[in-house]
Amino acid sequence: MLRYIGKRLLLMIPLLIGITLISFAVIHLAPGEPTDLQTELNPEASVELRDRLRAQYGLDRPLYVQYADWIGRLARLDFGRSFAGDHRPVLDKIAERLPVTILINVLSILVILAVSIPIGILSAIRRNSLFDRSTTVFVFIGFAMPSFWLALLLMDVFGVRLGLFPIAGLRSLGHEYLDWFGRLADYASHLVMPVFVSAFGGLAGFSRYMRSNMLEVVRQDYVLTARAKGLPERAVILRHALRNALLPVITILGLSVPGLIGGSVIFETIFAIPGMGKLFYDGVMMRDYPLIMGVLVLGAVLTLVGNLLADVGYALADPRIRKS
């Protein structure tokens, strides 16, 4: 097993280099440069300025030199400094955005699981009932509804008209003057609407998945056996069917690990949440190469690790994979 993991880890290195090579090339293929923000159509900037800035950023060298330089620094875990106006280290910029994004994604996945698993089970065992149909409509409305529109609607109703929740941001103005409990409550009330909006859109996928798994499992022989030996329906469903129906869902969860660091630009913009989505989007818009590469490398590493974890999990669960 250890040898297997070791082999997989070694295989990740060329894969990662390949990913960075392609990302690097693609980003530099896009027209526009980081210097554009300062120099393009700026009556105060001269043409020589652009050349000087390019030299300062090292953009005047051939692409392969830039890549070699970048990957050399990456090997020492130096992601470089942002080309944006603040010139800050890329790692700092990512580190200050990451916790919020992970927090919201984890909370919304928890909400999704808490809501969609029961929905999935109930609609499977009462297939085509009124409950099944109405939850189907409900989750698909969530799936189809544009999140920005829902967010604005909720803000208007609960924030402006009813005054129940704060509208945007993560903290109130006087947050630092609150005690520990007050701060927690302040964070919580700011998170209600964002988490609801981001979870609402994800209900459909999970609940439908759960429903179809469950439908398949209840048709299995061992469920029939359980029923035949006289177990109550509750025990049949929860103990025998549910466990098996949950297995593939856990795999999906494993694969959503890289998604944890991703955020939606629109969602973060509407709620004024400083997350990864907006950071990456702004980075792309101003062609902030070190930042873009930093976020991409992080995503690539997490994807590869997620895949490895899923495979290891499979191997642990399924003896056939372990042996081959």
Add this chain to the structure above:
Amino acid sequence: MIKLRLTLLLLVAVLVLVGCQQKTEETVVPAADAGPAYGDTFIEGSIAEPSNLLPILATDAASADISGLVYNGLVRYDKNLVLEGELAESWDISPDNLTITFHLRKGVKWHDGAPFTSADVLFTYQLYIDPDTPTAYAEAYKQVRRAEAPDPYTFRVTYPKPYAPALGSWGLNILPKHLLEGKDITKSPLSRSPIGTGPYRFVEWVPGEKVVLEANEDYFEGRPYLKRVVYRIVPDQSTQFMELQSGGLDLMDLTPIQYTTQTNTPAFARNFNKYRYLAFSYTYLGYNLERPLFQDKRVRQAISYAIDKKEIIDGVLLGLGQAATGPYKPDTWVYNPKVKRYSHDPDKARKLLAEAGWTDSDGDGVLDRNGKPFRFTIVTNQGNDLRVKSAEIIQRRLKEVGIQVKIRVVEWATFLKEFIHAGNFDACILGWRGGPEPDQYNIWHSSKTGPRQLNFIHYKNAEVDELLEKGRRTFVQAERKKIYDRFQEILAEEQPYTFLYVGEALPAVAKRFRGIEPAPAGILHNFIRWYVPEGEQKYAQ
């Protein structure tokens, strides 16, 4: 069927939620203004996070707004856009217009207590022209031949030729020498926690969330009344608007639709004042003068006659703007109101086009000359809805006179690289942001048509060149006015651009703030004199 009914039911539920009555606002008793008082917090909404609080490195508006309160320049534009002293008490210009001597204020202190002297000014100048400094603003200071600080309160600059924009260029924010000297400016901690001489000192910057400033009690023009200023970063304007209504913001810039329709409620009028004033920017339709199609002046004039500017302003800006006639804002001294105007006149447009040889000889509704139909493409950049809408209105009007227009909307970087800089466009819709300084050399002079330069429409006119050169060398405002009046006349006659509109800034400010004086410079020019009367202050800390 059941599914459909349920969907309808849910939709109705959502609509009911939306339609539910706005909660009654607590009525603010219009207390008598008890006069200026110190205290309270002012929260301004900002679309973007500032990039860098060292103004030398930042090009964005959010950074400039904050730097404007933290730092000072030697001079500044007052509420009527006339230069006045800030860190400089006064200045002398030598008779040959080559040397400016600034006499600095005494007793000014940096926020850390160190005294401000002419050495700081000299250092700031040297920093701007240092080739290692990645700044976009070096150009104006590279014109200087010699800069010197003969004593701690005198700063003198000499130019090789008279350079009229020079004086205004010394409005640059002066940076502290004692904190920056000998250090790599791009890695300075001051870019995240600035130290200046201005009315507000920096307190904290919570990334992605807010920047907090506090009144500088020792400010040389007097302690500002408002104790704290918070810049809240709220990237979406609809969200900002809701934050404003619920009290989370005290100032935001409204969109035209928010200004005209969404703020007409009594509740809004009770709690907010709206202002409108012309912005320092205009939008234009520019013609690529290298293309044979647009080389005939009559064709360009005809297009200007065919376009209804009022319709564009009404449709795109909801009436909140003015027709542009040239590159200057209508309420400034340099603006020439007597230039040729192009009212909507399709008949005149057709006549001019016919004179230029464009007639509909084959009766297909499109003008043609020598068998070639009159069609061209307008390009504009993605992300600016106003420009795209203007293009659509223009397209329809030009169709009426028999010109076929296609519209292409392209992402900004591609737009510049593949179209504007490559000279690969027929016509474009773009805008220029300006300022009180009337020099337009970089945009209209024939020497500025090179690659990546700003005269990308390749406008060449010997008289304009001469006027622009003269305008830069003339210091007396009345004489400059004559020069730029003529410059505007020529542009109006030749129509290298069809100048479309000047938009308006539409700020809304919470009513408890008093002392606001709208002026040509906007409303923020006397910010340190804004106050909230004692009984209406909202924030205690």
